[in-house]
Amino acid sequence: MQKDKRNWSAEQKLQAIMPIIRGEVGLTEQARRLKVAESQLYRWRDQANGALMEAFRSNGPSGHERELEEKVAELERLCGKQAVQIELLKKHACYSEGRSADAVDRVAECSN
Numbered sequence: 001m002q003k004d005k006r007n008w009s010a011e012q013k014l015q016a017i018m019p020i021i022r023g024e025v026g027l028t029e030q031a032r033r034l035k036v037a038e039s040q041l042y043r044w045r046d047q048a049n050g051a052l053m054e055a056f057r058s059n060g061p062s063g064h065e066r067e068l069e070e071k072v073a074e075l076e077r078l079c080g081k082q083a084v085q086i087e088l089l090k091k092h093a094c095y096s097e098g099r100s101a102d103a104v105d106r107v108a109e110c111s112n
Contacts, residue, residue, distance in 0.1 A: 014042045037102060 008016070016034055020041065025046075031038040048095045062070065 014048065017041060017045045017048055021048070 008013050016030065016036075020030050025033075027038055027041050031041050034041075060066075
């Protein structure tokens, strides 16, 4: 006879092991209450402990944070490049209009 297999969400697993972690109930008793094998609770507890240890070990940004930082850096480079291009276009417009070198240096005055 095969037992019904239940799918437990991450939140349900956490709720199942938290009383054990807090010392409110023993693992054997919790397994009996939830009608799961003790080995299953051991596995969930060990997974949670491993995830906690990894969270404390990683001093740097997560993978997602690194991706976002790289994207920000890329966008900042693009903005800088475009700012230089705009300044060059303004200077070119000043020269094309026959303005003096002083006027070119005062690019703000060149904006129409």
